[in-house]
Each structure stands twice: as C-alpha cells, then as structure tokens.
Amino acid sequence: QSALTQPASVSGSPGQSITISCTGTSSDVGGYNYVSWYQEHPGKAPKLIIYDVSNRPSGVSNRFSGSKSGNTASLTISGLQAEDEADYYCTSYTSTTTPYVFGTGTKVTVL
Amino acid sequence: QVQLVQSGAEVKKPGASVKVSCKASGYTFTNYNMHWLRQAPGQGLEWVGVMNPSRNSARYAPKFQGRVTMTRDTSTSTVYMELSSLRPDDTTIYYCARESGVLPKPLKSFDYWGQGTLVTVSS
Numbered sequence: 001q002s003a004l005t006q007p008a009s010v011s012g013s014p015g016q017s018i019t020i021s022c023t024g025t026s027s028d029v030g031g032y033n034y035v036s037w038y039q040e041h042p043g044k045a046p047k048l049i050i051y052d053v054s055n056r057p058s059g060v061s062n063r064f065s066g067s068k069s070g071n072t073a074s075l076t077i078s079g080l081q082a083e084d085e086a087d088y089y090c091t092s093y094t095s096t097t098t099p100y101v102f103g104t105g106t107k108v109t110v111l
Numbered sequence: 112q113v114q115l116v117q118s119g120a121e122v123k124k125p126g127a128s129v130k131v132s133c134k135a136s137g138y139t140f141t142n143y144n145m146h147w148l149r150q151a152p153g154q155g156l157e158w159v160g161v162m163n164p165s166r167n168s169a170r171y172a173p174k175f176q177g178r179v180t181m182t183r184d185t186s187t188s189t190v191y192m193e194l195s196s197l198r199p200d201d202t203t204i205y206y207c208a209r210e211s212g213v214l215p216k217p218l219k220s221f222d223y224w225g226q227g228t229l230v231t232v233s234s
Binding site: 036091099 | 221
C-alpha cells in the first residue's frame with residue numbers, strides 16, 4: 001500500500017496563503033470523503049485540524065481549510081503565522097486491507 | 112477534558128515483547144474506538160490497529176498481524192498494545208489516538224492523541 005504523496009516542503013511569508021496537496025488513488029482519497037489533516041510541531045503529538053475533507057474541529061482556526069478534487073486533497077493555510085510552522089500530514093480511509101493510509105508529510109516554513 | 116496518557120519509554124532487546132498502555136479520561140470510554148499508530152523519528156505515520164472498547168474487538172494492519180495484540184480494561188479506561196518478536200526497525204514512537212465520532216458511527220479521523228511512547232529495540 002503506497003503512501004499518499006505530499007510535497008516535502010512549502011514556505012510562505014507571514015500573511016500569505018499556502019496550499020499543500022495530497023495525492024492518492026481512487027481507492028483512498030478519490031473514493032471516500034474521509035480525508036483528514038494533522039499538524040505536528042516538533043516533539044508533540046499530531047493535532048487534528050481538518051476532518052471529512054473540509055470540516056474543522058471546534059477550536060481550530062478558520063485560517064485552515066480543506067478541499068478535494070478527484071484523487072487529490074488540499075489543505076490551505078491563509079494569513080500564514082509563525083505558529084503555523086510545523087509538519088502537516090494528510091490521511092485517508094481506504095478500501096485496502098489497511099484501512100488508513102498516510103501522507104508523506106510536508107514541512108511548512110514561515111519565512 | 113479528554114486526555115489520553117500513555118506509559119513511559121521502553122528499551123527492549125530484539126525478540127522481546129513490549130506492552131504500552133493508554134489511559135483515557137474525560138469521556139465515556141466505551142463510546143469511541145481507540146487506534147494505535149506509530150511514527151519513526153523524522154518519518155511519517157503508520158497505522159497499527161484499532162480497538163473497539165465496547166465490543167472488545169480489535170483489527171490489525173496485516174503488517175503486524177500475529178505480532179500485535181490490543182486489549183482493554185474498562186474498569187480503568189485503559190487500552191493496551193502489546194507487540195512481540197521485536198526487531199530494531201520497531202524502534203519508533205507509538206501513539207494511541209481516539210477516533211472521532213461516537214460508536215457505532217465513527218468518523219475515521221483521530222481527534223485526541225496520547226503523548227507518545229518511545230520504544231527502542233536494541234541489543
């Protein structure tokens with residue numbers, strides 16, 4: 001089972017918007033609306049920021065938004081802030097024998 | 112508030128077993144699935160398996176089938192993951208994570224995570 005493909009790194013200046021892509025297949029991202037995104041700061045546990053493609057949990061900033069088109073999901077961070085500097089992972093439910101597949105991870109740098 | 116507190120770091124020799132605990136609080140323990148995931152330092156996440164505390168049933172990733180056992184203790188709201196026949200490449204951080212959505216309608220995302228348990232396998 002292959003991991004979902006994410007860019008290794010994305011950077012932006014404070015206040016800018018950035019988008020992270022997450023590409024899978026019709027067996028995972030394209031087949032289900034069960035894509036979620038996690039933010040991970042060094043030495044900390046991952047934090048859920050988007051679930052079911054585009055829903056934000058209570059308490060998560062509305063600067064984070066999610067979408068999906070075909071086999072590719074996307075996470076957009078608008079109004080980039082220094083605290084957004086972290087690693088971001090996507091995950092999707094999948095019809096294969098392992099029900100969850102994760103992205104390769106993207107390091108976001110705030111310039 | 113929801114909290115998942117995991118047991119401390121472990122150092123094991125190849126071939127040994129390790130049992131990691133995850134104590135839940137702040138919600139009804141049997142209403143949510145509990146997953147185990149792992150992450151090697153600087154690497155991505157990997158799904159290990161899931162425990163349904165209500166049904167006392169577990170499902171494991173094929174990669175770990177035969178080596179992993181998940182159990183629960185409802186009296187202490189604790190889920191356990193035991194991994195046997197440890198190998199050096201099992202050296203990683205293990206997380207428990209609650210699945211969003213009340214059973215029987217889980218939402219297939221992970222809304223609360225434990226702090227992680229580092230398991231080191233070395234001779």
